[in-house]
Amino acid sequence: MGVKKREKDFTVWERIYIPEIVKGLSLTLKSMFKPKFTMKYPEEKFIPSASYRGRPVLVMENNGEERCVACGLCSRVCPPLAIEVQASETEREKERYPEKFEINMLRCIFCGFCEEVCPEEAIVMSKDYDLAFTNRADAIYGKDKLLVPVNQLYDRIEFLRQYK
Amino acid sequence: MSVLEIIVFTVVKIVLILTVMLLMVSYLVYFERRVSAWVQNRLGPNRVGWEGVLQPFADVFKLLLKEDIVPVKANQFIHTLAPVIALFVAFATYAVIPIASPLKIFGYEIPLVVADVNIGVLYVLALTSVGVYAITLAGWSSGSKYSLFGGIRSSAQMISYEISMGFSVAGVLLFAESLRPIAIVQSQGSWMWNAWIQPIGFITFVVSAFAETNRLPFDLPEAEPELVGGYHTEYSSMKFAAFFLAEYANMIIAAGMIVTLYLGGYNLPFFNIESLGLANWLTVIIQIGSFFIKMGVLLFFFLWIRWSLPRFRYDQLMSIGWKVMFPLSLINLIWVAVLIMVFNL
Numbered sequence: 001m002g003v004k005k006r007e008k009d010f011t012v013w014e015r016i017y018i019p020e021i022v023k024g025l026s027l028t029l030k031s032m033f034k035p036k037f038t039m040k041y042p043e044e045k046f047i048p049s050a051s052y053r054g055r056p057v058l059v060m061e062n063n064g065e066e067r068c069v070a071c072g073l074c075s076r077v078c079p080p081l082a083i084e085v086q087a088s089e090t091e092r093e094k095e096r097y098p099e100k101f102e103i104n105m106l107r108c109i110f111c112g113f114c115e116e117v118c119p120e121e122a123i124v125m126s127k128d129y130d131l132a133f134t135n136r137a138d139a140i141y142g143k144d145k146l147l148v149p150v151n152q153l154y155d156r157i158e159f160l161r162q163y164k
Numbered sequence: 165m166s167v168l169e170i171i172v173f174t175v176v177k178i179v180l181i182l183t184v185m186l187l188m189v190s191y192l193v194y195f196e197r198r199v200s201a202w203v204q205n206r207l208g209p210n211r212v213g214w215e216g217v218l219q220p221f222a223d224v225f226k227l228l229l230k231e232d233i234v235p236v237k238a239n240q241f242i243h244t245l246a247p248v249i250a251l252f253v254a255f256a257t258y259a260v261i262p263i264a265s266p267l268k269i270f271g272y273e274i275p276l277v278v279a280d281v282n283i284g285v286l287y288v289l290a291l292t293s294v295g296v297y298a299i300t301l302a303g304w305s306s307g308s309k310y311s312l313f314g315g316i317r318s319s320a321q322m323i324s325y326e327i328s329m330g331f332s333v334a335g336v337l338l339f340a341e342s343l344r345p346i347a348i349v350q351s352q353g354s355w356m357w358n359a360w361i362q363p364i365g366f367i368t369f370v371v372s373a374f375a376e377t378n379r380l381p382f383d384l385p386e387a388e389p390e391l392v393g394g395y396h397t398e399y400s401s402m403k404f405a406a407f408f409l410a411e412y413a414n415m416i417i418a419a420g421m422i423v424t425l426y427l428g429g430y431n432l433p434f435f436n437i438e439s440l441g442l443a444n445w446l447t448v449i450i451q452i453g454s455f456f457i458k459m460g461v462l463l464f465f466f467l468w469i470r471w472s473l474p475r476f477r478y479d480q481l482m483s484i485g486w487k488v489m490f491p492l493s494l495i496n497l498i499w500v501a502v503l504i505m506v507f508n509l
Contacts, residue, residue, distance in 0.1 A: 018367070021473065028203045028472040038207040 050159035053112045053125040056103060060147040067122035070098040074114035074123055082107035083114060101146060105131055106139040116164065124156045177278045181258055189412045190220030196467050203471040224405065232401040237307030246305060247406035250298035254413035257291045260284035261420040262346045264430045264451035268444045277346065284345040285333060288421060292376055295414065296322045299385055299395045306398035314394030317478065318385035321375055324485035329372035331493035332365040335500040336425045349429030354436045359426040365496035366426045368489050373418040378411060380470040384478055419462040423455060430455040
């Protein structure tokens with residue numbers, strides 16, 4: 001009846017301990033000269049991929065008008081009730097535009113439901129992630145901050161067309 | 165030299181050593197953080213000043229502004245006394261470590277050590293033993309069980325490791341035939357370092373030094389996962405900073421003692437600087453440089469070990485101390501005695 005050798009039994013070489021310490025030390029010395037994972041944040045920034053959900057923005061067409069038709073679906077679907085839309089009519093027949101479009105960035109949870117529900121691809125999640133405000137009023141983003149030219153958003157729109 | 169001159173020189177030396185020590189301690193903390201970051205592929209503190217070189221000052225400033233909290237159950241007097249003992253011991257020990265051969269200036273010959281006492285090694289051993297009191301008292305007076313565990317562990321650990329440390333030092337003393345640190349340095353010369361002659365004693369001394377300074381892999385008194393913060397759990401503000409500084413100052417002393425006892429002190433390796441016949445001040449500067457470079461390498465080794473090895477279990481620590489380190493240091497002592505007998509050194 002042989003005694004089963006336990007897995008944690010050390011060999012004599014390991015029990016001398018010093019060679020094993022040297023092995024461990026050489027490992028840490030090697031990793032000391034490996035490239036670092038940390039970024040020097042304000043100087044170098046992380047560029048997210050298209051699947052990243054940054055702050056939601058409104059798509060601005062090349063002629064300077066928003067795509068949004070003020071249907072209010074995003075406002076309805078928004079779980080934390082962060083979006084407020086007020087519709088108004090354009091001169092063109094049967095068309096509406098948002099007179100007021102506000103997202104409270106203190107409420108927004110970056111779930112992306114608004115962009116999912118939008119029938120016009122008018123609201124999408126951007127790659128913007130460094131948001132900071134010094135007071136509550138600053139945190140309410142109006143149309144001036146939300147409108148972003150469409151050519152900056154092709155990445156995300158392409159992604160949405162492929163996977164949505 | 166008159167008494168007045170001796171006093172003036174001593175005070176100047178004390179002030180210089182204290183300043184250098186404090187700077188070294190604060191930058192050791194900085195390098196600890198940087199080295200740990202490098203080992204873990206991070207960057208470490210690099211915001212305050214160029215590459216974060218002003219970080220230690222920012223840290224101390226922050227700690228100064230913190231509220232000093234004393235627990236209700238704590239013994240007020242001892243709770244305050246403990247960090248004072250820790251700091252005193254850490255800085256007083258440095259008085260006997262020589263950093264270069266005597267400097268001849270303005271017709272005086274100044275030994276570059278604060279106190280050239282003939283029982284220097286004993287003095288260091290005695291004071292580091294007093295250092296245990298700081299930790300034990302801190303743990304005991306805090307009125308918290310985790311602090312108490314830390315204090316008790318510390319005293320048990322230090323008593324066990326002091327024995328192997330003492331026996332390793334005895335080997336050095338046999339060679340040097342003196343307890344004077346300067347005599348020990350001179351006896352080693354430029355190539356006959358004790359580290360080559362008695363490697364076992366060197367290893368046992370270094371391991372014991374790790375245990376004495378509460379550094380990982382032997383930092384059981386402040387084992388974070390088990391004891392919250394160990395003996396200084398209940399300390400805050402500058403009292404905590406005092407323990408923190410004392411720990412790093414102890415590391416510097418341990419490194420200084422290893423250099424003095426085993427690595428030829430301020431001598432250049434394999435090369436006798438005095439044979440060149442350079443001016444006295446040049447020799448002294450080169451020797452100071454060599455001493456601090458040796459110490460720097462050792463301190464880096466301390467940090468490197470800390471971020472490579474996991475902590476020992478308490479029973480493992482004790483069994484290594486008594487069953488491995490103690491016999492090894494005895495073997496080393498016999499080896500040295502045989503060497504001296506055979507070669508009539």
